[in-house]
Amino acid sequence: MENRIRLVGPPTLIPSGAESWGVEVTDDMAAGLKDADVVMMLRLQKERMDGAFIPSSREYFHRFGLDAAKLENAKPDAIVMHPGPMNRGVEIDGTIADDINRSVIQEQVEMGVAVRMAAMKLLVDRMRAERAETQGVIA
Amino acid sequence: MTALLLQNARIIDPEKGSDEIGTLAVRDGLISGPTGMDDAQVIDCEGKCLAPGIVDIGVKVSEPGERHKESFGSAGLAAAAGGVTTIVTRPDTLPAIDTPETLEFVRRRANDATDIRVLPMAALTRGREGREMAEIGFLQEGGAVAFTDCDSVITDNKGFSRCLAYAASLGALVIGHPQDPALSAGAAATSSSFASLKGLPSVSPMAERIGLDRDIAVAEMTGARYHADQVTTSRALRRLERAKDAGLDISAGTSIHHLTLNELDVGDYRTFFKVKPPLRSEDDRVSLVEAVSSGLIDVISSMHTPQDEESKRLPFAEAASGAVGLETMLSAMMRLVHSDQIDLPSLWRTMSLNPSKRLGLDTGRLAAGSPADLVLFDPDVPYVMDRFKLNSKSKNTPFDEARMQGKVLGTWVGGKRVYKA
Numbered sequence: 001m002e003n004r005i006r007l008v009g010p011p012t013l014i015p016s017g018a019e020s021w022g023v024e025v026t027d028d029m030a031a032g033l034k035d036a037d038v039v040m041m042l043r044l045q046k047e048r049m050d051g052a053f054i055p056s057s058r059e060y061f062h063r064f065g066l067d068a069a070k071l072e073n074a075k076p077d078a079i080v081m082h083p084g085p086m087n088r089g090v091e092i093d094g095t096i097a098d099d100i101n102r103s104v105i106q107e108q109v110e111m112g113v114a115v116r117m118a119a120m121k122l123l124v125d126r127m128r129a130e131r132a133e134t135q136g137v138i139a
Numbered sequence: 140m141t142a143l144l145l146q147n148a149r150i151i152d153p154e155k156g157s158d159e160i161g162t163l164a165v166r167d168g169l170i171s172g173p174t175g176m177d178d179a180q181v182i183d184c185e186g187k188c189l190a191p192g193i194v195d196i197g198v199k200v201s202e203p204g205e206r207h208k209e210s211f212g213s214a215g216l217a218a219a220a221g222g223v224t225t226i227v228t229r230p231d232t233l234p235a236i237d238t239p240e241t242l243e244f245v246r247r248r249a250n251d252a253t254d255i256r257v258l259p260m261a262a263l264t265r266g267r268e269g270r271e272m273a274e275i276g277f278l279q280e281g282g283a284v285a286f287t288d289c290d291s292v293i294t295d296n297k298g299f300s301r302c303l304a305y306a307a308s309l310g311a312l313v314i315g316h317p318q319d320p321a322l323s324a325g326a327a328a329t330s331s332s333f334a335s336l337k338g339l340p341s342v343s344p345m346a347e348r349i350g351l352d353r354d355i356a357v358a359e360m361t362g363a364r365y366h367a368d369q370v371t372t373s374r375a376l377r378r379l380e381r382a383k384d385a386g387l388d389i390s391a392g393t394s395i396h397h398l399t400l401n402e403l404d405v406g407d408y409r410t411f412f413k414v415k416p417p418l419r420s421e422d423d424r425v426s427l428v429e430a431v432s433s434g435l436i437d438v439i440s441s442m443h444t445p446q447d448e449e450s451k452r453l454p455f456a457e458a459a460s461g462a463v464g465l466e467t468m469l470s471a472m473m474r475l476v477h478s479d480q481i482d483l484p485s486l487w488r489t490m491s492l493n494p495s496k497r498l499g500l501d502t503g504r505l506a507a508g509s510p511a512d513l514v515l516f517d518p519d520v521p522y523v524m525d526r527f528k529l530n531s532k533s534k535n536t537p538f539d540e541a542r543m544q545g546k547v548l549g550t551w552v553g554g555k556r557v558y559k560a
Contacts, residue, residue, distance in 0.1 A: 011304040027308035053301060055274040063276050
């Protein structure tokens with residue numbers, strides 16, 4: 001797949017050196033969303049922050065929170081994703097999150113369960129196979 | 140609005156670097172071409188100097204919190220009488236200007252109280268405490284032209300670098316106070332044999348260089364637009380020059396007091412000479428004047444800091460720092476002109492053009508289409524400063540009873556006359 005990825009956020013949250021990962025990095029939400037097919041939001045993980053990366057959640061929402069006005073910059077049929085759990089009114093506006101025409105967040109969460117199950121199945125199968133090889137018994 | 144024709148003026152144009160007799164036309168609040176001015180009110184300037192109004196970055200108006208020291212009304216009167224047409228205010232008020240709401244209050248108060256342009260700066264961190272970032276985005280949208288914690292230096296480099304990185308993403312100008320706060324804590328003078336003989340607690344001039352080195356490094360790391368409020372020592376000047384040569388987006392100011400006075404002026408503990416940073420050696424002063432003349436120092440500020448009698452009538456080490464300067468700035472700087480240390484266009488480059496450019500304003504110049512913010516002054520007329528004649532509510536000027544030269548005759552803001560001598 002020929003994917004192009006843009007990373008949008010305040011420079012205080014963008015990992016250093018991200019420009020060299022083959023992604024475009026910007027702190028301008030409008031420019032970052034321009035003509036995007038998929039918009040993936042990420043939760044502001046306050047519990048992992050030591051000290052202030054941003055001035056306030058209200059300013060974060062104002063600059064980087066996904067609302068209808070900002071989403072206008074993306075393609076008209078762009079889908080909105082979010083791995084959850086969401087902070088409504090911080091990184092995403094509630095009406096966008098619940099918009100059945102744009103948001104695939106519910107499906108994403110649902111499929112997330114299946115993907116996790118599949119991943120665990122693969123790990124467990126491999127673990128069993130390895131154990132069988134080393135111990136010579138069928139577990 | 141009526142048209143205005145200022146004839147027979149010695150026009151000081153910092154942009155062209157020119158100083159010549161001519162006519163300046165004003166229409167609808169803007170500087171205009173000289174044609175079609177038949178309906179204009181004509182003013183004969185009698186060969187006196189006409190220059191862009193001064194743009195003063197770092198003015199303390201003590202509203203909110205200490206209105207008895209200075210209000211927007213009194214600061215506006217002082218500015219008009221001093222030829223200052225734009226005051227860029229400091230956020231070190233009580234409370235600090237660190238939210239969009241307090242900023243809105245300041246803008247409304249200023250608009251009601253004076254015709255002088257008042258552009259507020261906002262705090263970089265909440266309460267100027269150096270911990271949590273202020274809402275730089277909201278404050279910028281609300282009209283804050285720059286961000287500064289004033290003389291409260293952010294010591295946490297991690298927090299400081301995040302503030303600068305965040306400000307950089309908004310293109311916001313950050314104004315720092317280059318100083319090592321641990322070294323300068325409690326200091327009232329610059330370390331020297333004079334300070335020791337006087338028994339004054341002092342700080343090494345190196346504290347400024349340490350502070351500037353740190354600020355330059357963080358500005359380089361984050362790509363922030365950085366301005367040092369006051370560089371006052373030759374040691375720090377060399378670092379400033381190196382940073383500019385390296386192409387960093389860094390500028391620096393200095394104060395009228397550091398350009399005209401030195402540490403010895405403190406004399407017998409005269410607290411009106413206590414400013415922050417403290418007055419420096421004569422060698423430092425001379426190199427500062429050279430740096431202004433060469434363009435290494437971009438901006439001259441009055442660092443107008445009103446203090447009432449109670450804050451100053453104390454033992455030197457305990458007295459408050461700061462001096463009023465809005466009204467004394469022009470004649471203080473005439474000292475440099477009359478001693479041939481700088482010419483008028485170069486002086487106005489640092490007092491009106493550069494500060495305007497650094498803040499992204501369209502003022503501070505005489506090109507057609509620019510706002511007609513003007514000062515008409517006589518550079519030669521001598522007088523003895525009487526601090527009680529100042530318009531400021533606070534009278535703490537070190538130039539009290541000093542022989543001065545240069546008086547403002549008229550001030551216009553957007554073509555409207557706001558002062559007439």
